[in-house]
Amino acid sequence: MFGYVILLVLAFLIMTLLEVPGLVKKKAWRELAAFSFFLLLGFALALPQVLGMEVPNPSNAIEALYKPFSGWLK
Amino acid sequence: MLESGKINSQQAIWLMITLVIATAGIYVPTIAVNAARQDAWLSIIIATLVALFIAVLIVSLTLRFPGKTLFEIPELILGKMTGKIIAFLFVLWFIHIEILVFSEFGNFMLSTVLPGTPMLVNHIVAAILIAYITRNGLEVISRFNGLLLPLFVLSVTLLVTLAFKEISLTRLLPVFDCGLADIMKGSAAPVARLGEIIVLAALIPYLNKPGQALRVAILATLVNGFIMIINVLYPLAIFGPDLTASFLYPIYTSVRIISVANFLERLEAIPVVIWITAGIIKVSILRYVTVLGAAQCLGLKDYRPLVLPVGAVVVAGSLLMYQDVAVTTTFTTEVWPFYALTFEAGIPLLLLVVALARGLGGKNKGF
Helix, strand or coil, X not given: CHHHHHXXXXXXXXXXXXXXXXXXXXXXXXXXXXXXXXXXXXXXXXHHHHHXXXXXXXXXXXXXXXXXXXXXXX | CCCXXXXXXXXXXXXXXXXXXXXXXXXXXHHHXXXXXXXXXXXXXXXXXXXXXXXXXXXXXXXXXXXXXXXXXXXXXXXXXXXXXXXXXXXXXXXXXXXXXXXXXXHHHHHCCCXXXXXXXXXXXXXXXXXXXXXXXXXXXXXXXXXXXXXXXXXXXXXXXXXXXXXXXXXXXXXXXXXXXXXXXXXHHHHHHHHHHHHHHHXXXXXCCHHHHHHHHHHHHHHHHHHHHHHHHHHHHHHXXXXXXXXXXXXXXXXXXXXXXXXXXXXXXXXXXXXXXXXXXXXXXXXXXXXXXXXXXXCCCCCHHHHHHHHHHHHHHHHHHXXXXXXXXXXXXXXXXXXXXXHHHHHHHHHHHHHHHHCCCCCCXXX
């Protein structure tokens, strides 16, 4: 499991190394902030799976929201 | 402008065709046949008519605001704060379609051609390819698509022709066996698929002749509807409604049984290659629109830095949210149609009504 965490961190590190130096050189701070937001979101979705943790599934929230309609399509 | 490239109307039509038909052959036939049995093709006809309304709706909304995309229009109509929130909801929804497409293809590969390969491996290979295509911009996606779509059409035509001796149209009888309610029920999932034409609302400013957008949307929807009818009729005429409803991938199974002179057999690799390539293009278009939308709604100068992290969100999200084929099919059957229609028809209709009520936008182009 520890090996998988290292692989995951490595994958996200590669993405950071590919994009961040160019953004810093251009002083594109807004772009950097947006990049970090999506990267952290992806990391937050991936890490619990690697650690084998149970996390709430966002799809269940949508399912609950559309319950009145989905019954008709069953 | 974030994107300097322009595409012509024909490229736009082809993009919209690939966008919709890439996943139209995977779950939609089963869902439609489950609800409407041998009348599923009537469901698709109804779905196409509804999708034509959606096409007219989104084009008339976008053409009222020349040079603005789907992600900038809510801000002009509803004010800065609400508009930004709605635009960002659209971005999240596009990410969700990508996640769903990834899961559909991942599960398809797992249960048919690559049963031993972990889904993550396929996902990562696809994600790298998609990131590379998307970073090159809209023109490259369009040309790539222009190269491949004729090949898809040719091979699909070939496969349908080869199965001709298995086809028996009596399996489609009796017509209107199950009543209008079931036919309507069967049209929900196809409408949600055909309604993905809303992607065009983000591309209209990049057409070289935006005035032709209505023609693009209507032609693409008609072609998509026609291909979807074939997708449903083809397995129905070979297997009849009961067997078709029991298959997860009826088209794949129909191609498997092709046998010409005991010699031309096992052609199922052809639809797999077609679907995977079309799926890659589909997600590239969606990814392009997602990052363009995110960049426009956050006020960025460049969309390219967002391509890779959004890809990470999609891969991680698809493995988290739809682990197996049962979860994916239940979600696409029961939740996806109305959830998708909220964004495809509900919000655009609301925006158009408010724009008309407030008298915003140009008068000559719309309705």
